[in-house]
Amino acid sequence: MIGGLFIYNHKGEVLISRVYRDDIGRNAVDAFRVNVIHARQQVRSPVTNIARTSFFHVKRSNIWLAVVTKQNVNAAMVFEFLYKMCDVMASYFGKISEENIKNNFVLIYELLDEILDFGYPQNSETGSLKTFITQQGIKGQTKEEQSQITSQVTGQIGWRREGIKYRRNELFLDVLESVNLLMSPQGQVLSAHVSGRVVMKSYLSGMPECKFGMNDKIIIDKAGKGGVTNEAGKSTSGKQSIAIDDCTFNQCVRLSKFDSERSISFIPPDGEYELMRYRTTKDIILPFRVIPLVREVGRTKLEVKVVIKSNFKPSLLAQKIEVRIPTPLNTSGVQVICMKGKAKYKASENAIVWKIKRMAGMKESQISAEIELLPTNDKKKWARPPISMNFEVPFAPSGLKVRYLKVFESKLNYSDHDVIKWVRYIGRSGIYETRC
């Protein structure tokens, strides 16, 4: 299990140090600093073994979070914990920065006491944590309140307390996807996948029972076989259902029911949480196509032309588009011409960065650049790294659609129709690269 957790700033100074087990000594702190943070070669592996001690680290801006253990722990669990830890901290004090961590260090120790016991991860649900760990100092809590918290935290539904009341019952559903691509210069897809999350924000009274439906192939097939007469479902199942490769759910989802009936039903936590995570690899809608054209003119000149085409409904608008064209290491000067947006040669990053604010579907745009090269002694050929792209589109590239989200609350008298529901799709680029 986890032996300890350290948080370092970029200089390798320890900001937070919490040791859970005796087998982790103070020297572990230094070992990580010397061998990872100050390593001569940049350490790329997130797991490092130093003297029979394992270090798992993630980096958030300039902050290093490292988990130390001498035992053989489940690495995936550790990273899940680290990400959860980041989420929790972010929801308490916003951006994870040296300044914020220094200002909230009492809070962080309090949180660490709560979410890790003797190295075993505990409840890390932000919503329920916030009921008893607050930033407002010590609130005078009555006996009843205290016992209520105790019974809730230790009870069956630890993630939701009873007696929540809202005047307006409202819920927000975000489908957030990131699409990853590697494409050959000729336009052949070498690898592509979408990793997505369904994030929910619920403001519902009482203890509502929710049921979530989407156009997953298996669920729809099952529903079809079960003979549930759902006209909409039947008509769409042929075309629009998607194949989800794997998915994980929030702890509130009843997995037994999912296994037996393929239905996603749950009592939601209050506030914001991630309902599920999934991954698809088939039938991905690629929002943009990049067509590169690179020509070497002699030893001292390079001509680059890049065309991007948007490949979605013309009514939709993509935003924050950024194309990054790497330049050779011996570039001595660059001239850029582009129709749309702004392009600039960034010497510090060895790339031409082309930014477009907005772009509608089924359009195309192009940039051309002339790169002057300095003749070098090296016979090494330029490796031609791929052209990468960033964007944001208002649809789900995996094709996932939310079919329904039903809310039942038997005790309080509000029905499914009284709940105001919002659905939003956002598709972002992950690693979206085209070789040139």
Add this chain to the structure above:
Amino acid sequence: MPAVSKGDGMRGLAVFISDIRNCKSKEAEIKRINKELANIRSKFKGDKALDGYSKKKYVCKLLFIFLLGHDIDFGHMEAVNLLSSNKYTEKQIGYLFISVLVNSNSELIRLINNAIKNDLSSRNPTFMCLALHCIANVGSREMAEAFAGEIPRILVAGDTMDSVKQSAALCLLRLYKASPDLVLMGEWTSRVVHLLNDQHMGVVTAAISLITCLSSKNPDEFKTCVSLAVSRLSRIVSSASTDLQDYTYYFVPAPWLSCKLLRLLQCYPPPEDGAVKGRLVECLETILNKAQEPPKSKKVQHSNAKNAILFEAISLIIHYDSEPNLLVRACNQLGQFLQHRETNLRYLALESMCTLASSEFSHEAVKTHIETVINALKTERDVSVRQRAADLLYAMCDRSNAKQIVAEMLSYLETADYSIREEMVLKVAILAEKYAVDYSWYVDTILNLIRIAGDYVSEEVWYRVIQIVINRDDVQGYAAKTVFEALQAPACHENMVKVGGYILGEFGNLIAGDPRSSPLVQFNLLHSKFHLCSVPTRALLLSAYIKFINLFPETKATIQEVLRSDSQIRNSDVELQQRAVEYLKLSSIASTDVLATVLEEMPPFPERESSILAKLKKKKGPGAVSVELEDGKERGDYLSHSNGSSTPSPSADLLGLRSTAPASGATPSAGSLLVDVFSEAGPSATSAGVNDDGFLRFVCKNNGVLFENQLLQIGIKSEYRQNLGRMYLFYGNKTSVQFVSFNTTVSCPGELQSHILQLEPLVEGGAQVQQVINIECLTDFIDAPLLNIKFRYGGALQNISLKLPVTINKFFQPTEMAAADFFQRWKQLSQPQQEAQKIFKASHGMDTEVLKAKLLGLGTALLENVDPNPENYVCAGVIQTKAQQVGCLLRLEPNAQAQMYRLTLRSSKDTVSQRVCDLLAEQF
């Protein structure tokens, strides 16, 4: 060097460096560097001509980026352009870049070489110096090829500036070290040597480094430098401290130069020229005198410089090792340092004294400091100094002070650092053995040693005690008594148990008379330790028990009971089980006589180099030498080898019985065939190294191992026909390092003629080479030929002299004859000088088979049914020499009761009778 003007400050560079320093993260730094590189690239693009200043600035930035660990693949051209600039700073930066970032790019190298050539031929001394520095810094083969011819010319040219000469000398030194084959001094030699006479001290200092290096490679060419160096040294030494102005360092005149001169002189033997030698001795005396003077300054630099010269002078004195007066003075001087406040000085003094102690002139002088050294050993804080003190004690030890030193070392051992304990133990063991006047002291010392530092006492040490106790009957009783007392301590070290088991097993009877150490008490004492010991020790104890049965029949029942117990006879360890079973059977089946023969007292071990000494040498010797450790149990191994059985556990064995016949009890005679039978039966069995005694072992056999030590094994195989012999010598290199200059010579007495085929001078590690020697016997002889082997192992010259086992009996031709014939001839040879007779005690068992085998090995014919007494042996043979043939008759009469032999030899030549008789008497 021209001063850097203000305009050359290079603000851009300073800003860039401070930007880099202020970067918060690695990524930020990389970004900043990328930006700067792009900027420099755009500047170097070539469409605008850059002025020298900016070129210099950007090359500097590139250099800085390179030194931060980034690859630089451009800018070389600009750097080369800077070389042709006329400004010092620009040229300097250009050379700096080239020396750091040079790669073997052909076109650039050509340009660089061109620029260097221009600078070398310019009249500007600073430019010449820069070029020379660049050559030295790069120091590549290409550079050597291009300039090795040029630089000596600059070095000796009359019009070269002094500073350039200095640079040229050091540059040449560098090139010579990098590629000695390209730097040919030939014609320049004498002029370079004469640089020692140069007016400028700097030039002399630089030149002497070069000369020292060159003369260590080919001393003969530079012989003339000795007298020059001596006169230079005497000028410096006798000068007042103010004379040399710039070269006086804290009131010491030219300390570096003096040290280098002294070191140069150490490359050569003492000068033959009396005047030169006198002058040098005078110098050395002056240096020693100066060391006595009160310091002119309290600064540490002053004393450091003075001491540096002094120590260098002392090592020269030691190197010469011919001036008793100086040696003694040096020793006294060092003696003062022994109690100096400075740890470094104490260390150096002890180290130098170590070498002084080995010189015959100063040994006595060193010995006077014994109290101080012992004190240093006890009170010194620094472990490395303590180690040196221990070394020195070892080196200064001789017969007169051995007892004191050994006692001190023993008492220090109790508190010594763990790192040096083992070495200390070995040293104590060696000193105790080497200088033992009375062996009871030796036994006491070693037993003490085992008691104090048992864990660090290696096997060799206790093997050696046992060897010595067995070989010296005067200490056996004392040893048994002491061991018995030592074993009575409640907790004693396992090595003590081993020694105890062995010695009581052999000589327990010597103390059995005392009721306090009656046989049963001895046995119980040993057996009380049994269960605490490791398997090899238990095996040894079991052998001791069976010896007890022989020594004290009254303990038989008790011991058999022990052997019969399940924990022995069913022990999970095969070795222990086998011993228990065999010993039990042996004791119950064999008769007392057989037991007495089998369990006879161990014969004396052959004398040879102390195995401990060998171990110490190995510890200090070059590289890791994998050597089979010799030990006291070679006889045990011997048997197991020749029987072709494999008993892997190399435990010390009392009996050497462990793998004889499967049930030795059933065939007791097999058990009684002691050692030498096997050595004859086994074809060229491997035996342990014996130096001179090995010679005698070969009287009756032709094949075997003649010599063996840690480095070398020499096997021998020989055949003889009439008066001719051929001997094959096999030299096996036991180390992993090659022997160089391997050379063997044979010196023969006049009566023999030998022809030796020379070998290659190299013997690779682990390899074996063969050498053939042809021998012809001209007439009868007594002295054996001497084989002398010389080789270098890891730089140390090894010299081994051996007697080749060529004896007169090798040329025997067996003659068969009937009884009547024999007696007729016997009577013919009845003159007193023709007969040689010896009566001697049997040193081995009197077994028929052994005797027969030996007599046959002698080369004679063994005649059956000749002597009326069947116990007696008669033999006949003819010795073939080139000059004559000598008939020889032999009669050996054993007396089993008295364990005596009478050997009679008659031959036609009196010298032959005497010699054969002497040889043979040693064999039984």
